Amino acid sequence: MALAVGCLLSCASQARAQIVLAAPVVASEENPNEPKRPFTLPAQKNEVAESLADFRRYAEKTTWERAFKALEKVQEADPNALTPSSSDGLYMPTRQVLRLALAELPPAGKQAYRLFHDADAKTLFSQAEGKDETEKLRKVFNDFFITSVGDAAADRLGDIYFEQGEMDKAAECWQAVVKWCPESSLPRVRLLVKSAIAEARGGHWDAFDDLNREVRQRHAEEKVVLGGKSLAASEHLDAFEKKNRPETRAAESRQPDLHLPVADAPSWQFRIIPQRDASAIAQVGMNWGWGMRFPVAEMVPAAAVDDQRAYLNFLGYLLAVDVKTGKLLWRSARFSDLAQKVQQNQYHYPEQYAIVVSGDTLWCVTRDVGQIGQHGQPFRIGRWEAATGKAGWNSQNINDLQQWNIMGVPLPAGDRVYVAAAKNGQGAEQYVLALQASDGKLLWSTHLGTHQADQTQMWHRRTAQPSLILAGGRLFVESHAGGLVALDAASGAIEWAFAYDSSMPDTNNWYNQPSSFTTLAPPILVGKTLYIKGMRSDRIYAIDVSTPKLLWKRPVGESSMLVGVDDENLYLSGEEVLAIDLATQKLKWASRLPNGTGWLKPLVTHDRVYQFTSRGIFELDKRNGDTVRLFRGSDLDSLGGVMLATSTRVLTVSNLAVTAYALSEGAGRDDATKSAQATAAIGAGRN
Amino acid sequence: MFSTRRRPSTLAVCACLVHALAWSAAAQERAISVTGNGEVSARPNRLQIELQTSGMAELTQDAIIKYDDALRRVTEAFEKLQLDQLAVEPGDISFASTLVNNARGAQAKPQMAILQSIKLTLSQVDQIPQKELVATVGKLIDTAQDAGATISNNPVGSFNMVNQGGRLIVRNQVAQPLVALWVSDFEPLYDQAYQKAFEDATVRAEKLAKLAHKKLGDVLSIDESSQRVYGPDGSAVQSLASVRLGPIPVRASLRVRFALLSEDQGE
Numbered sequence: 001m002a003l004a005v006g007c008l009l010s011c012a013s014q015a016r017a018q019i020v021l022a023a024p025v026v027a028s029e030e031n032p033n034e035p036k037r038p039f040t041l042p043a044q045k046n047e048v049a050e051s052l053a054d055f056r057r058y059a060e061k062t063t064w065e066r067a068f069k070a071l072e073k074v075q076e077a078d079p080n081a082l083t084p085s086s087s088d089g090l091y092m093p094t095r096q097v098l099r100l101a102l103a104e105l106p107p108a109g110k111q112a113y114r115l116f117h118d119a120d121a122k123t124l125f126s127q128a129e130g131k132d133e134t135e136k137l138r139k140v141f142n143d144f145f146i147t148s149v150g151d152a153a154a155d156r157l158g159d160i161y162f163e164q165g166e167m168d169k170a171a172e173c174w175q176a177v178v179k180w181c182p183e184s185s186l187p188r189v190r191l192l193v194k195s196a197i198a199e200a201r202g203g204h205w206d207a208f209d210d211l212n213r214e215v216r217q218r219h220a221e222e223k224v225v226l227g228g229k230s231l232a233a234s235e236h237l238d239a240f241e242k243k244n245r246p247e248t249r250a251a252e253s254r255q256p257d258l259h260l261p262v263a264d265a266p267s268w269q270f271r272i273i274p275q276r277d278a279s280a281i282a283q284v285g286m287n288w289g290w291g292m293r294f295p296v297a298e299m300v301p302a303a304a305v306d307d308q309r310a311y312l313n314f315l316g317y318l319l320a321v322d323v324k325t326g327k328l329l330w331r332s333a334r335f336s337d338l339a340q341k342v343q344q345n346q347y348h349y350p351e352q353y354a355i356v357v358s359g360d361t362l363w364c365v366t367r368d369v370g371q372i373g374q375h376g377q378p379f380r381i382g383r384w385e386a387a388t389g390k391a392g393w394n395s396q397n398i399n400d401l402q403q404w405n406i407m408g409v410p411l412p413a414g415d416r417v418y419v420a421a422a423k424n425g426q427g428a429e430q431y432v433l434a435l436q437a438s439d440g441k442l443l444w445s446t447h448l449g450t451h452q453a454d455q456t457q458m459w460h461r462r463t464a465q466p467s468l469i470l471a472g473g474r475l476f477v478e479s480h481a482g483g484l485v486a487l488d489a490a491s492g493a494i495e496w497a498f499a500y501d502s503s504m505p506d507t508n509n510w511y512n513q514p515s516s517f518t519t520l521a522p523p524i525l526v527g528k529t530l531y532i533k534g535m536r537s538d539r540i541y542a543i544d545v546s547t548p549k550l551l552w553k554r555p556v557g558e559s560s561m562l563v564g565v566d567d568e569n570l571y572l573s574g575e576e577v578l579a580i581d582l583a584t585q586k587l588k589w590a591s592r593l594p595n596g597t598g599w600l601k602p603l604v605t606h607d608r609v610y611q612f613t614s615r616g617i618f619e620l621d622k623r624n625g626d627t628v629r630l631f632r633g634s635d636l637d638s639l640g641g642v643m644l645a646t647s648t649r650v651l652t653v654s655n656l657a658v659t660a661y662a663l664s665e666g667a668g669r670d671d672a673t674k675s676a677q678a679t680a681a682i683g684a685g686r687n
Numbered sequence: 688m689f690s691t692r693r694r695p696s697t698l699a700v701c702a703c704l705v706h707a708l709a710w711s712a713a714a715q716e717r718a719i720s721v722t723g724n725g726e727v728s729a730r731p732n733r734l735q736i737e738l739q740t741s742g743m744a745e746l747t748q749d750a751i752i753k754y755d756d757a758l759r760r761v762t763e764a765f766e767k768l769q770l771d772q773l774a775v776e777p778g779d780i781s782f783a784s785t786l787v788n789n790a791r792g793a794q795a796k797p798q799m800a801i802l803q804s805i806k807l808t809l810s811q812v813d814q815i816p817q818k819e820l821v822a823t824v825g826k827l828i829d830t831a832q833d834a835g836a837t838i839s840n841n842p843v844g845s846f847n848m849v850n851q852g853g854r855l856i857v858r859n860q861v862a863q864p865l866v867a868l869w870v871s872d873f874e875p876l877y878d879q880a881y882q883k884a885f886e887d888a889t890v891r892a893e894k895l896a897k898l899a900h901k902k903l904g905d906v907l908s909i910d911e912s913s914q915r916v917y918g919p920d921g922s923a924v925q926s927l928a929s930v931r932l933g934p935i936p937v938r939a940s941l942r943v944r945f946a947l948l949s950e951d952q953g954e
Binding site for chain 1: 740742743744745746748749752753756757760796832833834835
């Protein structure tokens with residue numbers, strides 16, 4: 001995009017009032033109708049989707065026998081593999097799609113289905129005892145849900161899953177009866193209460209709220225029998241919530257604004273590397289003879305901050321700086337030879353280094369500094385003591401984790417840490433892992449999909465490092481390559497997925513290849529709405545994650561990144577800062593800022609957007625995008641980069657330095673920066 | 688570009704030639720041709736910077752909003768400077784459509800771009816002390832860049848610039864000037880240059896005639912041997928402009944043919 005604009009701008013001075021039309025691009029000869037996707041979800045084979053389509057077509061014609069025959073292929077398929085549930089990119093597990101297809105049949109269709117399958121279903125249900133109980137109930141629930149015993153099978157299966165701790169599956173069973181079996185004799189309120197408790201136990205408090213609301217509105221006076229006790233439904237849920245619901249932090253969109261200092265002078269500045277080394281790193285693509293700029297040329301080191309220290313993961317060298325004084329507190333090693341190491345090889349993947357601080361622990365994705373730029377060397381995850389830099393466990397030393405090349409920014413949550421990964425030598429296959437925080441034990445791994453391009457071969461482009469967010473017991477993994485996957489955080493089971501438009505990364509490299517302006521930011525979840533913008537996508541999407549359902553999508557520049565959402569607008573940054581009206585999805589304003597690095601991390605507060613550029617920190621008014629103030633600061637030799645905040649400081653992290661500025665006295669400063677810190681510390685210019 | 692009033696007209700030259708042809712061949716031999724050069728210089732009194740703003744998006748409506756916002760921000764930024772001598776004039780608008788096709792095998796997506804040139808003119812710069820002028824130019828360039836405008840003379844986008852250790856390096860490009868300096872009323876300068884050129888030719892001719900023991904007669908013809916004006920870097924420019932802050936020279940060159948008379952002739 002930057003190149004295109006540059007070209008247009010340079011042409012414009014010569015050509016007045018011209019209209020230029022580039023030649024149309026011929027679609028791929030391999031498959032002109034369905035271009036290859038850069039990321040394919042672990043979906044069923046096409047024949048399953050085709051059988052479903054046949055089923056719907058025959059059902060529409062009320063040719064039931066043919067319709068149910070077509071469904072047999074779907075019933076034989078893996079019930080957990082994904083199947084398109086709609087034409088807008090959403091995928092659901094096949095078992096759910098199948099159940100939905102049956103449940104949506106008209107009364108005549110359901111009657112016909114029972115005629116064909118009721119006897120089989122009853123037999124299976126009666127045989128559901130002992131060791132085969134779960135399997136047979138599951139078969140009835142998945143394949144014969146609309147038969148006369150479907151609701152009873154679902155209820156019993158839900159109880160079994162609940163006892164086994166599989167809360168998502170239990171809730172799925174009970175809610176299926178509530179939603180699709182209005183004629184069921186099972187007490188509706190009991191199903192709702194059980195379902196609400198299962199959702200809450202699974203961490204899905206948003207779903208709990210919905211169910212609790214329904215109980216209060218429609219069954220307020222009714223009682224349920226649970227564990228042999230008769231209880232008032234609504235009171236029981238309220239008491240359960242009071243006892244079990246964890247505290248939640250304030251919404252990010254309500255952060256008060258930062259008060260930048262009057263003078264440009266910093267509180268302190270920590271020079272990461274000497275200028276000569278920065279120049280050497282910036283030229284590494286030239287020195288290798290490619291005549292191009294490698295990602296390492298404009299990288300901003302991974303950074304995190306808490307109220308005491310700022311932390312950097314600079315290509316595997318870890319260090320901590322005192323936030324008050326700027327003094328170096330500890331470092332993993334001296335890095336005087338860093339520039340030399342960078343110049344020796346070209347597989348740097350600077351975007352794969354990550355650092356997160358969580359309480360007293362630092363979580364880092366890194367690789368041995370002796371392997372900087374070496375092809376095929378995996379990245380590891382490990383934990384360090386934030387105060388001292390003392391190393392804890394490292395995936396390099398854990399048998400189950402040695403095969404994994406760790407990717408993205410780790411997501412610590414309670415006694416777990418979630419992280420994306422690919423197996424060594426299989427850079428195209430994307431996984432997500434759940435690890436036990438205390439010892440690194442692998443709890444589960446789930447295959448999320450397949451990249452068209454092996455990410456370990458893209459040394460000349462920023463690779464797609466997945467973003468992870470956790471909300472309501474659900475883990476969302478954004479591949480940044482065209483696929484988003486929602487999983488049950490407890491079990492790792494895929495709940496649904498979304499395939500979105502994304503460009504195929506250019507895996508070819510040639511001499512003097514121009515660099516592209518690429519940004520990356522994690523999705524933003526506000527209530528039930530998840531906003532996603534993949535790093536190579538020219539679309540932004542809003543998804544209702546409770547259904548799930550695509551709410552809207554709109555075009556945006558491919559180089560843009562999500563930076564914030566408030567009650568009215570969604571904010572994007574990159575080559576320009578944009579505000580998009582949430583209600584109408586129309587562009588409200590655009591503000592072009594100086595470009596330096598694409599490794600940006602702006603801060604969004606109550607009324608402002610702050611962006612650290614090569615010309616200083618721009619403070620923009622969220623109402624109209626006007627520059628309220630341009631704070632030059634003291635890092636004007638740099639390309640700009642990341643902004644972090646503590647309760648007393650605002651920090652900028654560039655390719656050259658970490659610079660701290662004291663926040664001026666102002667109302668609500670502490671509250672503002674606590675929230676801003678929570679947003680900013682998740683990764684430096686990465687996720 | 689030059690008025691016939693100020694320069695020897697073609698008609699006049701032709702008349703001289705006809706007159707000369709009417710003379711005998713002997714008369715032609717009694718003539719001398721010399722070239723005279725004249726140069727004057729002047730300080731530029733006007734400074735110009737060409738800017739570009741643009742709005743580009745897949746949706747034309749988005750491109751229009753981006754274009755409007757960009758133009759407004761640039762205009763307002765210069766208004767806030769409150770410089771009396773500064774004029775901000777929106778120039779030509781260009782519309783361009785391009786197909787962005789980053790995805791292999793994917794449908795290319797058209798992008799609409801609206802490009803707007805803006806001319807900044809700072810007048811009476813010859814009356815501003817040099818130090819102050821340099822500061823003002825710096826302020827204009829900073830304001831343009833901070834407001835998101837592109838300075839047209841910059842042949843590369845800012846993304847291609849690498850600022851390493853405070854040294855600005857433009858990859859594979861020689862840095863281009865950003866500012867043009869002009870002399871607004873330059874025609875009187877040409878008059879002066881021609882006058883000087885003619886005087887120079889006369890002095891030369893007199894010297895040569897004296898060597899030949901002759902004296903100068905009437906002017907038989909005048910040829911304008913060069914109409915080019917040279918900038919301070921030695922290259923020809925089309926008008927009185929410079930990229931450097933300093934006196935701009937105006938040079939004229941005339942070839943003059945005088946009749947040669949015997950020392951006793953005409954006395």
